Amino acid sequence: MDPAIKPATRAFEDATPLLSRPEELRRVAAEKGYLFFKHFFARDEIMAMRCLLLGVLQEEGLLDPGKPLLDGIGNQPAIDGLQPEEINWNGIGTTQQVYRKVQKLEAFHAFAHHPKMLAMFGGLFGERAFPHPRNIARIMLPSEALKVTPPHQDFLHIQGSADTWTCWAPVGDVPRSLGGLSILEGSNNAGLLGVTAAEGAGGLETILCNLGYEWAEGDYEAGDMVVFHSLTVHKALPNRHPGRVRLSLDLRYQPASQPIENASLMPHGPFEWDELYEGWTREDLMYYWKREAFDFVPFDESIRWQKDKIC
Known part of the structure; x- marks a missing residue:
C-alpha cells in the first residue's frame, strides 16, 4: 500500500463465509449496505477481461507500446493530446470511440451473467436475480483532465427498484492508491439524501453532514x-x-419481480443494441429482458435535485 494513503476508518470484511448462510447475508447487507467478497472470481477470468479491455486501448494507440500490455501503462503524449471533453465523455474515463468498441464485446456483457454472481444475488434477494443489460466499464485513463467520482447514491441515476444493487469489480489489482471504491457503511439506511452539482462521473455529489457513518x-x-x-x-x-x-466494471442487479426504469434496459452510451450485437454468437445474451414481465416506472427528474435536504 502507498504509505501516503492513510488506513481506512473501517476495513472491508470478507463476506464469503456468509454465502452459505443467506439469512445472515441479508442481515449484514441490510445493516451495512454493502458486501465485500475476497477472490470471488478466478483471477484468470479477470485477467482475461483485462486483456480484452486493454487490447482496445492498444488498438487506439492509448497504451505505451514499450510496456507489457497487462501493466496498463498509458501512452501519455497521446492521452495528453485528447481534449477534456473527449476524455470526460459519459463519466467512463476514455473516448467515445474506445467505449463503443468495449460495448461491442460479447465477453464484456456475458460477464454480468456469471453463474456465481447470479447465485449470490439470488441468495441476497431471496428470489431470481435479474441482471440489467446496461453494463458499464470504467476505463480511467491517466489524465489530469479527469475528475474523481464524488460521493453519491446510484438510485438517483438508476431509479426503478430501490432494491437494485451494483457490483463494482476491479479488472486487475486496484490498491487504494490506484483509485479504488470507498463505501459509506450503513448509509443505505439514511434514505435518499440531498445533492449538489459536482465534477466527476454522474455530475452530482451527495450532501453529507452529521450522519455518523464511517467510510x-x-x-x-x-x-x-x-x-x-x-x-x-x-x-x-x-x-x-x-x-x-484503472479498469473496473459496474454491473447492476435487481429482484426479477421488482419494477424497473426503461433506461436500465438500454445500452450505456449513445448506441443501439443492434449495432452492439453485430458478430455475437450467444443469442441468450441478446434482448433477454423481453422475456420478462416488468412493471415499468418513469424516471423522476425532480428527485435528483432535493436541495431542501441539506445540513
Missing part, C-alpha cells in the same frame, strides 16, 4: 468485488499512480 475501503486484488445497495453512498479514491490506467 470503509481496502486494497482490491483481481477477483475481488464489492456489491452495494442503490442508496449506499460511495465514491472513488484518487489515482496516485502516474501513468497507470
Whole structure:
C-alpha cells in the first residue's frame, strides 16, 4: 500500500463465509449496505477481461507500446493530446470511440451473467436475480483532465427498484492508491439524501453532514468485488499512480419481480443494441429482458435535485 494513503476508518470484511448462510447475508447487507467478497472470481477470468479491455486501448494507440500490455501503462503524449471533453465523455474515463468498441464485446456483457454472481444475488434477494443489460466499464485513463467520482447514491441515476444493487469489480489489482471504491457503511439506511452539482462521473455529489457513518475501503486484488445497495453512498479514491490506467466494471442487479426504469434496459452510451450485437454468437445474451414481465416506472427528474435536504 502507498504509505501516503492513510488506513481506512473501517476495513472491508470478507463476506464469503456468509454465502452459505443467506439469512445472515441479508442481515449484514441490510445493516451495512454493502458486501465485500475476497477472490470471488478466478483471477484468470479477470485477467482475461483485462486483456480484452486493454487490447482496445492498444488498438487506439492509448497504451505505451514499450510496456507489457497487462501493466496498463498509458501512452501519455497521446492521452495528453485528447481534449477534456473527449476524455470526460459519459463519466467512463476514455473516448467515445474506445467505449463503443468495449460495448461491442460479447465477453464484456456475458460477464454480468456469471453463474456465481447470479447465485449470490439470488441468495441476497431471496428470489431470481435479474441482471440489467446496461453494463458499464470504467476505463480511467491517466489524465489530469479527469475528475474523481464524488460521493453519491446510484438510485438517483438508476431509479426503478430501490432494491437494485451494483457490483463494482476491479479488472486487475486496484490498491487504494490506484483509485479504488470507498463505501459509506450503513448509509443505505439514511434514505435518499440531498445533492449538489459536482465534477466527476454522474455530475452530482451527495450532501453529507452529521450522519455518523464511517467510510470503509481496502486494497482490491483481481477477483475481488464489492456489491452495494442503490442508496449506499460511495465514491472513488484518487489515482496516485502516474501513468497507470484503472479498469473496473459496474454491473447492476435487481429482484426479477421488482419494477424497473426503461433506461436500465438500454445500452450505456449513445448506441443501439443492434449495432452492439453485430458478430455475437450467444443469442441468450441478446434482448433477454423481453422475456420478462416488468412493471415499468418513469424516471423522476425532480428527485435528483432535493436541495431542501441539506445540513
